Amino acid sequence: MITRRLLIAAAPLTGCAASTNPATPAPAAATVPPPVPVATPNQAPEIDLQTISSVPFDRFVEGVKAEGRRRGISTNILNAAFAGVRPNQRVIQLDRRQAEGGLPWEEYRDRIMVSPTRVQNGRRNYTENAELLRRIEARFRVSPRVIVAIWGVETNFGGNTGGFKVVEALSTLAWEGRRASYFRNELFAALKILDEGHIRVDRMTGSWAGAMGQPQFMPSNFDRYAVDFDGDGRRDIWDDKADALGSIANYFARSGWRHGEPWGLAVTPPPGFSLAGADTETKRPMRDFARMGFRTEGGGALPDGPEAQVVLPNRGSGQVFLGHHNLRVIRRYNSPVNYGLAVGLLSDRVG
Template sequence: MSKLIFRSTLGRTLVTISLSTLALVARADADSTMPSFEQCKQALAGKAMDAGVRQSTVEPVMAEVVHLDRVIELDRRQPEFTTTFADYLNRRVNDSRVEKGRQLLEKHRELLARVTEATGVPAPYLAAFWGLETNYGSYFGKMQVPSALATLACDARRSSFFTEQFIAALRIIDEGAIPADKMEGSWAGAMGHVQFMPTVFLQHAVDADGDGRRDLWNSLPDAMMSAGRFLQSMGWDGDYRWGREVRLPDNFDFSLADGSRRPLSDWRDMEITDAFGKPLAKEPIEAALIVPSGHQGPAFLVYRNFRVIMGWNRSEFYAIAVGHLADRIAGAGKLQNPPPEDHPALSRDQVLTLQQALNARGYASGEPDGILGSNTRNAIRAYQQAEGLVADGFPSSEVLSSLGVYTGT
């Protein structure tokens, strides 16, 4: 566990504090400089009216806005352990969700076909986003969105972002899309069947059923067409899929699995095949190779649409889950090489220690933050290459041990 040790001028240890605890203390200090919640509410009301929201909308909404301690608790709660790819994928793409998606694909075939015709996004992808975001509309979240967003806007950590979201939420109420007391969603303000943030709602939500309102809570046509329009706006390419599982040849150079895009023909020339050993198609498209579980797990060649999915949620795990769920809903089977389930989940402090060890040895992983992002994976890959290890950028037990990261209980 990464810690800072403070000593007195006599050299005696006074206290040992973990870096994650120190970060919370720093946030608490920042919070103490914020105005009171009531003062902040008044400021938010003024900003909303300056942005064009009618006073007749602002005043009754603000009268009902309350501080939600639970929202701050959820915002502050950092997961103690990272999620392994196996755990992430298996929780989100399971037989039950696949079967439900297939049933709804058939039930709403006409609607989804209209969305595909208008946006170019195939129906299985629309169903996959719907399934991952709200389990096909079964759970939208129970937080009162105006109060949740005001709570976060009046907090120091991400005040500017959530102030913008709060004003956008009031504009949605002001246009008559939904009454304030019915605007429920996640603790961070995501709303409706497809969990749009308020600014995304304003930019991309549409009235697809012709009732005069953009209603992502009660109108599936509005929700699905809005999802399609959002993906279309980010550059969805209707001629290609998200990517695919592939099989790598023996003695493959895993340093190439760094997310860099190359022509598909290059990967084909390296004797990479599809998951069943068949040659890759000769298509004029670029692809990147990713191995989310390292060289022992599945490999994927991902195309432009993969990056579009990440425009919705900037997580490679999420983007793979959307693509794989869409494939399964469309009739495909499970992965040919499922991710290993015995990889340990690393704690944030373990990742901090890993990052510090890499930096100390000259492998730049960026400012240590306990998050296993692309900079850290690139640093791991460079370290693996120097040490003669498989350079897959994955924090394997071998890498952790050689860098002195304790992985015991």
């Protein structure tokens, strides 16, 4: 007997990785917690760097270099990587101003993530890179549309990969101490990338928290997921489009993407459906949702497909989704539910 009782308001999909926004970022997350907070220099008070840590920054750097040598990183790379590095006040300001993202779902969806401009650029990039995307799909069995959608929302199709020096940003955060252990590990992962010759020191730039390249991988995830798709001997996710898009696909493949399955769809719920009492945990066959009175957002019959569960955007005004397994995989790349839904919607529109 199918019940219409839908419990637990606005809970996230079950089985997803922990949010990338808590004090200890989830090791499986591809990126640092979005969105990058909107802040201008005149909004952020100056920070007295002398009070940040009990250890002088120079002494901290010397300790990192000594440990790096013990780990087998060459002295030349260590000296080049830390040349001119100093505490970056802007990095500390942004770290302390992180926000969960207070935009209403509809504004986040339409103005930022799935804007007409992003959709148009996504279609153009999908078409221009069709042959490369076909080869990536053949190897990794991941939808080219979701690869392009991730590429678009993370770095505007490679156009905005971040202007912070990764070693300086990670050194600042490891020295500052709030999440010292996490960022120290990421710093050594970044130094390993340099030592292996995948990127030059002057080209290793990224976000304020060290997310790098067109996929915005943290250094430890570069080690796990970045691929040399074009076979030139380097895994270059900064300047090499084939490596960048192939690495996104590899991340999804290793996170459990099911080739040929949809991620989900927006639906119209049955009469009497209550957002405040919605069951977002129970997975059901699509035919069960159809029997309960769910329809497509346009009023049509639900398509057949893998089992699904109700998904509600955070800070939404009533839009309802049915999400499949592949939505949970999208959220392993970055866990907030609104991020996952927006990537899914964009992927539907680019290809």
